[in-house]
Amino acid sequence: MPGIVYVVDDDASYRTAIKRLLEKTGYRVVTYASAQQLLDQRPDENSPGCILLDVRMRGLSGPDLQSRLIEFGSTLPIVFLTGYMDITVTVKAIKAGADNFFIKPVRSDELLRAIEKALARHETALALKGELETLRARLSTLTPRQRQVFEIIVRGKTNKHAARELGSTERTIKAHRQVIMEKMNVQSLAQLVTIAERLGVLAQVSGPLNDETGAG
The missing domain is CATH 1.10.10.10 (Winged helix-like DNA-binding domain superfamily/Winged helix DNA-binding domain)
Incomplete structure (x- = not known):
């Protein structure tokens, strides 16, 4: 499934490894070294996409970014990655709408399945949004x-x-x-x-x- 994966992680080597894996699979990949960088360069949400987001980063954390994006009305699904399991953080992120939550290192096949599912969900959301916009235009x-x-x-x-x-x-x-x-x-x-x-x-x-x- 075509789509764009936005990778947010302050570990440069991990960003590079994930980028190679995803591009090899056929995805377009955009990487960010921090949560703030993604906020400064907001993704285009008119095409199917998802965010692969690290939990612990310098500056804004992954959950902090999730909260900001919710405030902005973002519909991009989020798949969290973390090197440290924290039940409280995990539950909070899932309740806030996260698609999935993985502990590093994660198996490639599991991660790819989660990304495929997230992209499919966003594609469906975009289709529904388009239908509603058409109906509103007719109503007007x-x-x-x-x-x-x-x-x-x-x-x-x-x-x-x-x-x-x-x-x-x-x-x-x-x-x-x-x-x-x-x-x-x-x-x-x-x-x-x-x-x-x-x-x-x-x-x-x-x-x-x-x-x-x-x-x-």
Whole structure:
């Protein structure tokens, strides 16, 4: 699986050895001598990647970097490496979302499997992110009135109910509904409801909507 592995370790010889192993396997590799260096030269998160991160380093530690990246909203999976087992640190890192945790020296096949899994997870996350961005873009094309109709019908309300709630007619609501289906590129109400759930629209809508835009 193609992908970029970002190696963060203050041991130059270890960085070199890991880089050779990963490049031999077919991965692109970017190395950093410190956690701060990665923060200063943030990875591109629009391509599948993962971080291979040492726990104990001069300056910011691996867990410190993990916390910073979480604050920045990073989605890059992290595989931790450490020369010293510390249960507290391990549990904290895993709870914070680390993909895996290895004690040096780690077997090459185990490390490569962990990296492959991490890259696959990030690739899936990127695909889902792309799908959501597409759905949000489609939703943004709805007019204010169409958005009102959308938010009513995805709650399971009928055209008659929507017409009454918006002070419109069933015929007008039906026309809006057809345009909404076309703009959102769906064939059924069930698909429209699924989109509303994925975008969090259903969670945002509660109670009757107020009509401030007039009929039709």
